[in-house]
Amino acid sequence: MSIFSSNKENKEPQPAYTPPAPKPVAATTPSYSAPSSNMTSIADGTVLDGQIKVEGDIRIEGIIKGTVTSKGKVIVSASGKIDGDIICGNAEISGHVTGKLKVADILILREKANIEGDINTGKLVIENGVKFNGNCSMGSAAAASSAPVPPKMEQTVKPSHSVVNA
16 A cells, blocks of 8 residues: 555545634623613604603614603603703613713713713713713712602691690
């Protein structure tokens, strides 16, 4: 037997190795929580003048002139603009906000966010490139003060007896 034998009848052609295709990678950083099925959307090109209150999450791509209140998460996209206050559980801002932000848990300011107003939140995440002009208070005391306040109960106390000075 020689090193260079010509035994062709026993060899089958082998297919060339093809490496697996790389998996696609997301272009943006994922949000800290998955959106709920109870999402309200304000589309780009929409202008609302007034107060908005929602029980679930809200995504704002248009313009709102007024207060936005949500027990869930408020998402302001890069095209979104709010001229008013935001009061919510969590928020993710990529657009422009002129007003106070009161966020009970986590506030995320994305790269293109522009905030002109005071921030009151439990936790704050700021990406590189954010523009913020205002004051910020954080921590458990700040989160407690940003939680929605229940309505005050008013009671009238009537004295059961009167005191007379002689």
